[in-house]
Structures are given as structure tokens and as C-alpha cells.
Amino acid sequence: MATRTVWLSGFALACAGPALPPAPTPAARFETRPAGEHAPPLAPAPSEPDAAATKPPALFVAHPELSRALPHVSLCALPTPVVESKSLAARLGIRSLWVKRDDLASPVYGGGKARKLEWLLGEARRAEATRIVTIGAAGSNQAVATAAFASELGLSATLLLVPERPAEHVRRNLLASHALGAELRAAHSMAAANALARRLLAEGSTYLIAPGGSTPLGNVAFVSAAYELKAQVDSGLLPPPDFIYLPLGTMGSAIGLLVGALASGLPGRIIAVRVSSVPTSTRAAAVALFDATVRFLRDAEPSFPLVRFDDARFEIEGRFLGAGYAAPTDSAKRAMTEYAAHLDHALEPVYTGKSFAALRVRAPLHPDAVHLFWNTHSSAAPRGDGVDPASLPRAFHAYFPRAGRTK
Numbered sequence: 001m002a003t004r005t006v007w008l009s010g011f012a013l014a015c016a017g018p019a020l021p022p023a024p025t026p027a028a029r030f031e032t033r034p035a036g037e038h039a040p041p042l043a044p045a046p047s048e049p050d051a052a053a054t055k056p057p058a059l060f061v062a063h064p065e066l067s068r069a070l071p072h073v074s075l076c077a078l079p080t081p082v083v084e085s086k087s088l089a090a091r092l093g094i095r096s097l098w099v100k101r102d103d104l105a106s107p108v109y110g111g112g113k114a115r116k117l118e119w120l121l122g123e124a125r126r127a128e129a130t131r132i133v134t135i136g137a138a139g140s141n142q143a144v145a146t147a148a149f150a151s152e153l154g155l156s157a158t159l160l161l162v163p164e165r166p167a168e169h170v171r172r173n174l175l176a177s178h179a180l181g182a183e184l185r186a187a188h189s190m191a192a193a194n195a196l197a198r199r200l201l202a203e204g205s206t207y208l209i210a211p212g213g214s215t216p217l218g219n220v221a222f223v224s225a226a227y228e229l230k231a232q233v234d235s236g237l238l239p240p241p242d243f244i245y246l247p248l249g250t251m252g253s254a255i256g257l258l259v260g261a262l263a264s265g266l267p268g269r270i271i272a273v274r275v276s277s278v279p280t281s282t283r284a285a286a287v288a289l290f291d292a293t294v295r296f297l298r299d300a301e302p303s304f305p306l307v308r309f310d311d312a313r314f315e316i317e318g319r320f321l322g323a324g325y326a327a328p329t330d331s332a333k334r335a336m337t338e339y340a341a342h343l344d345h346a347l348e349p350v351y352t353g354k355s356f357a358a359l360r361v362r363a364p365l366h367p368d369a370v371h372l373f374w375n376t377h378s379s380a381a382p383r384g385d386g387v388d389p390a391s392l393p394r395a396f397h398a399y400f401p402r403a404g405r406t407k
Contacts, residue, residue: 055079057118058231059224062264069300070220071122075149076105076114079228082238082372088342089371094363096370098238100229103345103379108152112253112376113145115221116213121149123217124207133200134209135160135193137326138186138399139170141351141378142212147182148382157182158200160193165326166399169348174399175384178392186395214252214289216296222253223297226260229372233266241268242369245359247351247376248272248281248316249325255289257374258314259297262307268372271362273355274318276325283316317362320354331357345379352377 055078060067081101089097105114124132132150136143136159143159150157159182164170177184187193200206210218233240244261248254254272261268274281290309297304322329332353339347339356347353352375363371389400 057224058227059220059260061231062227063301063304065301065303066297070119070217071126072118073122073125073153075108075118075121075152076110078105079232080105082229082232083343084238085342088339091338091342092360092363094367094369094371096239097363098241098370098372099343100372100374101345102225103375103377105378107380109145109148109382110378110380111141111145112222113142113213113378114149115225116218116252117145117149117209119217119220120207120209120213120215121153121155124155125153127207128205129155129207130205131156131158131200132207132209133158133160133197134213135162135187135190135197135211137162137164137170138396139164139167139173139326140211141173142209143182144173144177144180144382145378146209147177147180150182151180158185159183160185160187160196161396162187162190162193167326167328169350170326171389171399172381172384174392174396175387175389176382177384179384179387180382184393184396186393210250212250212252214250214255216289216293219252219256219259219289219293220297222256223260223263223293226257226266227264230261230264230266238372239370240266241372242366243271243363244268244372244374245271245273245355246374247275247355249276249351251281251286251289253376254314255286255293258309259290259293259307261313262310263305268370269312270314271358272314272316273358274316274321275351275354276321278318278321281316286314286316317358320357322354326350329354329357331360335360345375346377347375348377 056067057072057078081104083099083101085097085099089095102112103110105111132146132155134143134146138161140161143161147157147159159177161184174184185196187196197208201208232238246254246257254270258270260266261270287309294307298306320329320331328349332349335357336347336349336353338360347356356373359371359373389397
């Protein structure tokens with residue numbers, strides 16, 4: 001079988017300990033949190049491409065020729081809904097607040113990760129890969145989402161994980177990934193994870209997903225998402241947005257959204273709220289990723305619009321990061337509390353809490369504008385109930401204070 005490689009280095013996170021063989025795999029469970037204000041019930045997400053089960057990506061509708069050039073597998077129920085929160089808008093002193101409910105993208109695992117995996121796992125299947133490898137922090141949402149959807153498609157998953165601050169979401173994602181049957185391997189640095197990934201690729205039948213899925217192909221997910229939102233605006237489901245807020249981590253979601261907005265004619269200034277270290281989300285890196293994504297699409301189909309990076313349409317907001325990636329902030333905690341008081345779904349502290357903290361401060365400066373918050377968090381949470389933390393590879397026991405201890 002062919003080996004297909006997609007490689008992106010330079011995401012600077014970094015776990016001590018040797019690589020260990022896969023652990024036992026108890027059955028995973030999924031918890032679906034309540035849908036939000038005016039949101040429809042969750043639709044089932046197909047595990048195989050099924051044209052009758054979900055609409056084609058909005059990008060394929062706008063540019064049908066790309067459907068013949070780009071790989072894709074249907075994992076999400078798209079389009080995701082948009083909902084208005086009048087009560088939260090009033091609380092913030094603004095006229096109009098809308099939420100793009102990507103948390104409802106799939107009952108397996110929603111959010112932006114599911115969107116990207118439709119394209120990345122589509123390419124893995126085209127390459128006849130049987131093992132998916134990805135790199136991330138110990139509590140990476142990308143890693144657990146990859147484990148979940150690889151399992152849905154009958155593929156094995158190996159997660160190369162580097163250190164992260166101990167936190168409840170880290171423990172939850174480690175247990176869930178283990179329950180989903182993923183092989184967890186610890187690496188003491190990003191360089192070590194990259195080296196291990198190269199060795200695994202050399203074994204064949206392996207597909208590598210870059211940290212955050214932020215490659216030109218992965219970014220196509222949010223190019224398509226911009227076309228999706230433009231279609232919802234055109235159909236009268238919401239007014240044209242003046243500002244769109246979303247997290248900026250490995251940058252693929254925000255950059256893909258900017259490419260798609262410029263290509264589709266979707267209005268609004270994208271406020272990309274930095275949630276990772278400054279070196280991973282600079283303007284220069286954003287421009288380079290933007291240009292690479294546009295080149296990728298035009299190589300696939302020359303009729304795709306030749307758009308240019310536009311500083312008037314894109315802003316990196318860096319004031320809400322706090323001490324760094326996954327470091328809690330008081331502003332994010334307050335934002336999460338206020339959000340939950342008005343909508344019946346929750347945000348989380350690493351990405352969406354910090355992003356909504358930015359909206360809370362900035363939106364009242366433009367009270368008559370239309371503000372849209374893009375919820376990239378998942379309302380479907382994989383769980384590892386019943387998994388003994390001591391059954392995880394030893395390198396991860398430090399995240400569980402009592403793992404491996406006897407009474």
C-alpha cells in the first residue's frame with residue numbers, strides 16, 4: 001500500500017518517557033451536552049461517505065470541479081446551525097450576537113477538528129493508509145478527535161504526545177483516547193515527536209496529520225466553512241456579520257476562514273484570538289499559511305479565485321492569552337460563566353473561553369455591529385469512564401496523582 005505523508009513542523013509544545021506498546025482498549029462512551037439556544041437536535045454523523053446523509057461541502061457546491069480533485073470523507077452533519085442570543089447581546093450592550101454552532105458538527109466529536117478531519121482522513125483513505133499518526137500536547141483535542149474518527153473509519157491511531165500542564169481536560173482526553181483504542185506514545189519534545197513520526201512513516205501504510213491539522217488541505221475545511229456561512233447569510237438565516245471571532249492556535253481554522261471569506265464574498269473582519277504561544281501565531285506565519293492554502297486550491301483547480309491576504313479583514317488579538325497555551329485566565333472563566341448563563345451549552349478554558357473573553361471586551365466598542373462567535377468546541381465529549389489510569393503508558397501516570405499507587 002502507498003504511504004502518503006503530510007508534514008508540518010514548528011508547533012512548539014513539548015513528555016518525558018519511553019514509547020510503549022498499545023494498552024488495552026475498553027469501549028469508549030460519548031456524552032452529548034445539551035444543544036444551544038434555538039438549536040435543532042443533533043443529526044447522526046455517518047462513518048462512511050453517504051451523499052444522502054449529509055449535504056456536500058459548501059466549497060464543492062460553489063466549485064464543483066474541486067470535488068474531483070480533493071479528497072473528502074463525510075464525518076459531519078453540515079451546515080452547522082447559526083443561532084442568535086438576544087439575551088446575551090443585551091447583557092453585553094450590543095444589538096446583535098450570533099453563534100455558529102460548530103460544536104454540533106458531529107455527535108462523535110464536534111467542533112473545528114471534525115471539519116478538518118473530513119479532508120485529512122479523506123486523503124488518508126485515498127492513500128490506502130491503515131494507521132493515522134498525529135502530534136499534539138498531552139490533552140490535545142486534535143489527538144482525541146483523530147482517535148475518535150479513525151475508530152469510526154476502522155483505522156488505527158497513534159498519538160505522539162508532548163507535555164502539557166496537568167488539568168482536568170488533559171486527564172479526560174488521555175482516558176478517552178485510550179478508551180477509543182489509540183496508541184499513546186510520549187515524547188519529551190516536539191523535535192522528538194517529529195523524529196518518531198518520521199520513523200513510523202518509514203514503516204509504511206501510515207498517514208501523518210500535522211499538529212492541529214493546519215496544513216493547506218486541513219485548512220480547506222474552513223475555506224468551505226466560510227462558503228457555508230455565506231450561503232446561510234444569503235438565505236436570510238442571519239445578517240451579514242461585521243466581526244467574526246474564533247480561536248487562533250495553529251492558525252489553520254482562522255486562515256482557512258479568511259481565504260474562504262475573501263473568495264466567497266463573505267463580509268466581516270475576522271478577529272483571531274491568540275490561544276497558543278506567540279511564535280506559532282505571528283502575522284508572517286499567517287500570511288505564509290494563507291498563501292500556501294490559496295496555492296494549494298489553485299493547483300487543484302485554477303479557476304479558484306486568486307485572493308490576497310488582507311490586513312483590513314484579519315486581526316490577531318493577543319491580549320487574552322494569559323501565561324500561555326492552556327494556562328487558565330480569570331477573563332476566560334468570567335466569559336465562560338456569562339456565556340453559560342445565556343446559552344445552554346458550555347465553552348472551555350483553552351480555546352473558546354479566551355476567544356469569548358475577547359468578544360466581551362471588544363464587542364461593546366461597536367454596539368450597532370453584527371458580531372458572530374464561532375464555537376469551535378465540541379458538544380460531544382468522548383469519555384473514558386471505567387478506564388484505570390494505571391493502564392495508560394507509564395509516561396502519562398504523572399497526570400493522575402494516584403495512578404499506579406497501591407493503597
